[in-house]
Amino acid sequence: MSTAPVHQAVIEKVRARDLSWNFIIPFTIVHLGCFAAVWTGVSWQTLTAAVVLYSLRMFGITAGYHRLYSHRSYHIPSKALRCVMWFLATSSAQRHVRWWASHHRHHHRHSDTNHDLHAPGVVGTLWAHMGWQYHATAAAWDDRSLRDFNKAFPELRTIDRFAWASPLVLVGLCTALWGAEGAAVAFCWSTVANWHVTFTINSLNHVWGTRQFDTPDTSKNNLLLALLSFGEGWHNNHHAFQSSCRQGHTWWQIDLTWMILKVGERLGLVTKMRNPPARAMAAWGKS
Secondary structure, eight states, rough: OOOOOHHHHHHHHHGGGGHHHHHHHHHHHHHHTTTTTTHHHHOOOHHHHHHHHHHHHHHHHIIIIIIIISOOBOOOOHHHHHHHHHHEEEEEHHHHHHHHHHHHHHHHHHHTTTOOOOOOHHHHHHHHGGGGGGGGGGOOGGGGGTTTHHOOOOOHHHHGGTTTTTHHHHHHHHHHHHHHHHHIIIIIHHHHHHHHHHHHHHTTTTTTTSSOOOOOOOOBBBHHHHHHTTTTHHHHHHHTTTSSSOOOOOOSOOOOHHHHHHHHHTTSSOOOOOOOOOOHHHHHOOO
8 A cells, every 4th residue: 555645736636547436436326326215215114224224334334344353452253253244344335344454554553644545634524534535546455554364364365355245235135125215225325324424434533523632643532423433433532542442431422333242242252352441441530
Protein backbone atom coordinates (compact mmCIF):
# COMPACT_ATOMS: atom_id res chain seq x y z
CA MET A 1 0.00 0.00 0.00
CA SER A 2 1.32 3.42 -0.87
CA THR A 3 1.99 5.74 2.04
CA ALA A 4 2.50 8.83 -0.12
CA PRO A 5 0.97 11.97 1.41
CA VAL A 6 -2.58 12.80 0.37
CA HIS A 7 -2.81 16.34 -0.98
CA GLN A 8 -6.00 18.35 -1.47
CA ALA A 9 -4.83 19.33 -4.95
CA VAL A 10 -4.87 15.67 -5.99
CA ILE A 11 -8.46 15.29 -4.81
CA GLU A 12 -9.58 18.44 -6.61
CA LYS A 13 -8.19 17.13 -9.90
CA VAL A 14 -9.49 13.58 -9.84
CA ARG A 15 -9.70 12.10 -13.32
CA ALA A 16 -11.85 9.21 -14.50
CA ARG A 17 -8.79 7.02 -14.88
CA ASP A 18 -7.89 7.65 -11.24
CA LEU A 19 -11.06 5.94 -10.01
CA SER A 20 -11.71 2.29 -9.16
CA TRP A 21 -14.69 1.74 -11.41
CA ASN A 22 -15.11 -1.89 -10.42
CA PHE A 23 -16.12 -0.55 -6.99
CA ILE A 24 -17.87 2.66 -8.05
CA ILE A 25 -20.30 0.91 -10.41
CA PRO A 26 -21.73 -1.52 -7.78
CA PHE A 27 -21.78 1.34 -5.24
CA THR A 28 -23.90 3.43 -7.62
CA ILE A 29 -26.18 0.55 -8.61
CA VAL A 30 -27.03 -0.31 -4.99
CA HIS A 31 -27.80 3.34 -4.19
CA LEU A 32 -30.06 3.62 -7.24
CA GLY A 33 -31.65 0.29 -6.32
CA CYS A 34 -33.01 1.88 -3.15
CA PHE A 35 -35.30 4.06 -5.27
CA ALA A 36 -36.86 1.00 -6.90
CA ALA A 37 -39.00 0.78 -3.76
CA VAL A 38 -41.10 3.61 -5.26
CA TRP A 39 -42.40 1.07 -7.78
CA THR A 40 -42.17 -2.16 -5.78
CA GLY A 41 -43.71 -0.81 -2.61
CA VAL A 42 -42.55 -1.48 0.95
CA SER A 43 -44.15 -4.19 3.05
CA TRP A 44 -43.62 -4.86 6.73
CA GLN A 45 -41.86 -8.12 5.78
CA THR A 46 -39.15 -6.46 3.67
CA LEU A 47 -38.79 -3.53 6.06
CA THR A 48 -38.31 -5.94 8.95
CA ALA A 49 -35.82 -7.90 6.87
CA ALA A 50 -33.91 -4.68 6.15
CA VAL A 51 -33.62 -3.92 9.87
CA VAL A 52 -32.52 -7.49 10.65
CA LEU A 53 -29.95 -7.52 7.83
CA TYR A 54 -28.65 -4.12 8.89
CA SER A 55 -28.20 -5.38 12.45
CA LEU A 56 -26.57 -8.69 11.51
CA ARG A 57 -24.16 -7.07 9.10
CA MET A 58 -23.34 -4.16 11.40
CA PHE A 59 -22.36 -6.74 13.98
CA GLY A 60 -20.29 -8.47 11.29
CA ILE A 61 -18.54 -5.19 10.53
CA THR A 62 -17.84 -4.19 14.12
CA ALA A 63 -17.16 -7.61 15.63
CA GLY A 64 -15.65 -9.09 12.46
CA TYR A 65 -13.81 -6.63 10.24
CA HIS A 66 -12.86 -4.36 13.09
CA ARG A 67 -12.42 -6.01 16.49
CA LEU A 68 -11.60 -9.57 15.41
CA TYR A 69 -9.55 -9.10 12.25
CA SER A 70 -8.10 -5.57 12.38
CA HIS A 71 -7.23 -5.50 16.09
CA ARG A 72 -7.51 -9.11 17.20
CA SER A 73 -9.07 -7.86 20.43
CA TYR A 74 -10.71 -11.24 21.02
CA HIS A 75 -10.64 -14.73 19.53
CA ILE A 76 -13.14 -17.19 18.08
CA PRO A 77 -11.66 -20.71 18.49
CA SER A 78 -14.09 -22.36 16.07
CA LYS A 79 -13.01 -22.06 12.45
CA ALA A 80 -16.60 -22.69 11.33
CA LEU A 81 -17.87 -19.82 13.50
CA ARG A 82 -15.12 -17.56 12.16
CA CYS A 83 -16.35 -18.37 8.66
CA VAL A 84 -19.85 -17.29 9.71
CA MET A 85 -18.39 -14.01 11.02
CA TRP A 86 -16.47 -13.60 7.77
CA PHE A 87 -19.70 -14.04 5.79
CA LEU A 88 -21.57 -11.49 7.91
CA ALA A 89 -18.76 -8.97 7.45
CA THR A 90 -18.16 -9.43 3.74
CA SER A 91 -21.89 -9.55 2.93
CA SER A 92 -21.89 -5.82 3.73
CA ALA A 93 -19.93 -5.35 0.45
CA GLN A 94 -16.98 -3.54 2.01
CA ARG A 95 -14.42 -5.68 0.17
CA HIS A 96 -12.42 -8.56 1.57
CA VAL A 97 -11.14 -8.84 5.13
CA ARG A 98 -7.47 -8.32 4.31
CA TRP A 99 -8.21 -5.10 2.41
CA TRP A 100 -10.36 -3.77 5.26
CA ALA A 101 -7.93 -4.71 8.04
CA SER A 102 -4.88 -3.45 6.15
CA HIS A 103 -6.43 -0.05 5.58
CA HIS A 104 -7.67 0.20 9.13
CA ARG A 105 -4.25 -0.60 10.56
CA HIS A 106 -2.76 1.98 8.20
CA HIS A 107 -5.29 4.52 9.53
CA HIS A 108 -4.17 3.93 13.11
CA ARG A 109 -0.50 4.28 12.20
CA HIS A 110 -1.04 7.58 10.37
CA SER A 111 -4.29 8.89 11.84
CA ASP A 112 -5.13 12.49 10.86
CA THR A 113 -1.85 13.06 9.03
CA ASN A 114 -1.16 13.57 5.33
CA HIS A 115 -0.58 9.82 5.07
CA ASP A 116 -4.09 8.98 6.30
CA LEU A 117 -6.34 8.37 3.29
CA HIS A 118 -9.45 9.47 5.18
CA ALA A 119 -8.43 12.27 7.54
CA PRO A 120 -11.27 14.83 7.34
CA GLY A 121 -9.00 17.63 8.55
CA VAL A 122 -6.69 16.95 5.60
CA VAL A 123 -8.93 15.80 2.75
CA GLY A 124 -12.34 17.16 3.77
CA THR A 125 -15.31 15.43 5.36
CA LEU A 126 -16.94 14.12 2.16
CA TRP A 127 -13.72 12.59 0.84
CA ALA A 128 -12.99 11.09 4.26
CA HIS A 129 -16.53 9.73 4.38
CA MET A 130 -16.49 7.78 1.12
CA GLY A 131 -14.48 9.36 -1.70
CA TRP A 132 -11.12 7.94 -0.62
CA GLN A 133 -12.03 4.28 -1.05
CA TYR A 134 -13.16 4.63 -4.65
CA HIS A 135 -9.92 6.27 -5.71
CA ALA A 136 -7.16 4.13 -7.20
CA THR A 137 -4.88 4.97 -4.26
CA ALA A 138 -7.12 2.90 -1.97
CA ALA A 139 -7.41 -0.17 -4.19
CA ALA A 140 -4.11 -1.63 -2.98
CA TRP A 141 -3.61 -3.20 0.41
CA ASP A 142 -0.44 -3.99 2.33
CA ASP A 143 0.03 -7.70 2.93
CA ARG A 144 3.07 -6.96 5.11
CA SER A 145 0.85 -5.40 7.76
CA LEU A 146 -1.06 -8.69 8.05
CA ARG A 147 1.76 -11.13 8.74
CA ASP A 148 -0.12 -12.41 11.78
CA PHE A 149 -3.14 -13.44 9.70
CA ASN A 150 -1.89 -16.70 8.22
CA LYS A 151 -1.45 -18.27 11.64
CA ALA A 152 -4.46 -16.66 13.34
CA PHE A 153 -6.92 -17.03 10.45
CA PRO A 154 -5.66 -19.75 8.07
CA GLU A 155 -9.10 -20.05 6.45
CA LEU A 156 -8.74 -16.57 4.93
CA ARG A 157 -6.22 -17.89 2.43
CA THR A 158 -9.10 -19.80 0.86
CA ILE A 159 -12.31 -17.91 1.53
CA ASP A 160 -11.21 -14.26 1.33
CA ARG A 161 -10.83 -14.45 -2.43
CA PHE A 162 -14.58 -15.10 -2.61
CA ALA A 163 -15.64 -12.06 -0.58
CA TRP A 164 -17.44 -10.70 -3.64
CA ALA A 165 -19.83 -13.68 -3.51
CA SER A 166 -21.24 -12.92 -0.04
CA PRO A 167 -23.37 -9.89 -1.01
CA LEU A 168 -24.47 -11.68 -4.19
CA VAL A 169 -25.72 -14.63 -2.13
CA LEU A 170 -27.59 -12.23 0.13
CA VAL A 171 -29.26 -10.22 -2.65
CA GLY A 172 -30.16 -13.49 -4.35
CA LEU A 173 -31.81 -14.74 -1.17
CA CYS A 174 -33.74 -11.48 -0.72
CA THR A 175 -34.93 -11.62 -4.32
CA ALA A 176 -35.95 -15.27 -4.03
CA LEU A 177 -38.03 -14.52 -0.93
CA TRP A 178 -39.65 -11.20 -1.86
CA GLY A 179 -38.87 -10.51 -5.50
CA ALA A 180 -37.80 -7.05 -6.65
CA GLU A 181 -39.08 -5.54 -3.40
CA GLY A 182 -36.73 -7.77 -1.45
CA ALA A 183 -33.78 -6.69 -3.56
CA ALA A 184 -34.66 -3.00 -3.23
CA VAL A 185 -35.74 -2.78 0.39
CA ALA A 186 -34.27 -5.72 2.30
CA PHE A 187 -30.92 -5.69 0.51
CA CYS A 188 -30.27 -2.22 -0.93
CA TRP A 189 -31.69 -0.22 1.96
CA SER A 190 -29.80 -2.21 4.58
CA THR A 191 -26.58 -2.18 2.53
CA VAL A 192 -26.59 1.58 1.99
CA ALA A 193 -27.36 2.14 5.68
CA ASN A 194 -24.46 -0.17 6.66
CA TRP A 195 -22.11 1.64 4.31
CA HIS A 196 -22.82 5.16 5.45
CA VAL A 197 -22.95 4.41 9.17
CA THR A 198 -19.58 2.67 8.84
CA PHE A 199 -18.20 5.59 6.84
CA THR A 200 -19.24 8.10 9.50
CA ILE A 201 -16.68 6.59 11.86
CA ASN A 202 -13.96 7.75 9.46
CA SER A 203 -15.55 11.14 8.87
CA LEU A 204 -17.94 12.49 11.51
CA ASN A 205 -16.30 10.67 14.42
CA HIS A 206 -13.19 12.77 13.77
CA VAL A 207 -15.23 15.98 13.60
CA TRP A 208 -18.24 15.81 15.92
CA GLY A 209 -18.24 14.72 19.57
CA THR A 210 -16.28 14.89 22.80
CA ARG A 211 -12.83 13.76 23.89
CA GLN A 212 -11.99 12.05 27.16
CA PHE A 213 -8.46 11.01 26.22
CA ASP A 214 -5.69 13.19 24.83
CA THR A 215 -4.81 11.08 21.78
CA PRO A 216 -2.54 12.42 19.00
CA ASP A 217 -5.46 12.48 16.56
CA THR A 218 -8.89 14.10 16.32
CA SER A 219 -10.95 11.06 17.33
CA LYS A 220 -14.11 11.82 19.29
CA ASN A 221 -16.84 10.00 21.21
CA ASN A 222 -20.37 10.35 19.85
CA LEU A 223 -23.44 8.76 21.44
CA LEU A 224 -25.64 8.83 18.32
CA LEU A 225 -22.98 7.25 16.12
CA ALA A 226 -22.25 4.69 18.84
CA LEU A 227 -25.89 3.60 18.89
CA LEU A 228 -26.10 3.37 15.11
CA SER A 229 -22.78 1.53 14.78
CA PHE A 230 -23.20 -0.89 17.70
CA GLY A 231 -20.48 0.79 19.76
CA GLU A 232 -17.97 2.08 17.22
CA GLY A 233 -18.92 5.69 17.96
CA TRP A 234 -16.86 5.62 21.17
CA HIS A 235 -14.01 6.40 18.84
CA ASN A 236 -11.80 8.45 21.14
CA ASN A 237 -11.89 5.56 23.61
CA HIS A 238 -10.88 3.23 20.80
CA HIS A 239 -7.97 5.36 19.62
CA ALA A 240 -6.74 5.62 23.20
CA PHE A 241 -6.90 1.83 23.77
CA GLN A 242 -6.87 0.22 20.34
CA SER A 243 -6.46 -3.39 21.45
CA SER A 244 -9.47 -3.28 23.78
CA CYS A 245 -12.52 -5.23 22.67
CA ARG A 246 -14.68 -3.00 24.84
CA GLN A 247 -15.07 0.49 23.40
CA GLY A 248 -17.81 1.83 25.65
CA HIS A 249 -16.04 2.30 28.98
CA THR A 250 -18.92 3.27 31.26
CA TRP A 251 -22.40 1.85 31.94
CA TRP A 252 -24.03 4.58 29.86
CA GLN A 253 -21.66 4.19 26.91
CA ILE A 254 -23.70 1.53 25.18
CA ASP A 255 -21.48 -0.85 23.22
CA LEU A 256 -23.81 -3.44 21.75
CA THR A 257 -21.04 -5.36 20.00
CA TRP A 258 -19.16 -5.87 23.24
CA MET A 259 -22.35 -6.93 25.02
CA ILE A 260 -23.08 -9.59 22.40
CA LEU A 261 -19.49 -10.83 22.50
CA LYS A 262 -19.70 -11.10 26.29
CA VAL A 263 -22.67 -13.44 25.85
CA GLY A 264 -20.57 -15.42 23.41
CA GLU A 265 -17.79 -15.57 25.98
CA ARG A 266 -20.17 -16.99 28.58
CA LEU A 267 -21.25 -19.63 26.07
CA GLY A 268 -17.65 -20.57 25.34
CA LEU A 269 -17.82 -19.31 21.74
CA VAL A 270 -15.53 -16.32 22.30
CA THR A 271 -12.24 -16.18 24.20
CA LYS A 272 -9.37 -13.81 25.01
CA MET A 273 -11.53 -10.69 25.15
CA ARG A 274 -9.32 -7.71 25.92
CA ASN A 275 -10.62 -4.98 28.21
CA PRO A 276 -9.43 -1.40 28.61
CA PRO A 277 -6.83 -1.00 31.36
CA ALA A 278 -7.82 0.15 34.83
CA ARG A 279 -6.51 3.65 34.14
CA ALA A 280 -9.14 4.03 31.41
CA MET A 281 -11.94 3.45 33.92
CA ALA A 282 -10.20 5.69 36.45
CA ALA A 283 -10.09 8.49 33.86
CA TRP A 284 -13.88 8.41 33.60
CA GLY A 285 -14.22 8.44 37.37
CA LYS A 286 -12.26 11.70 37.49
CA SER A 287 -14.30 13.42 34.77
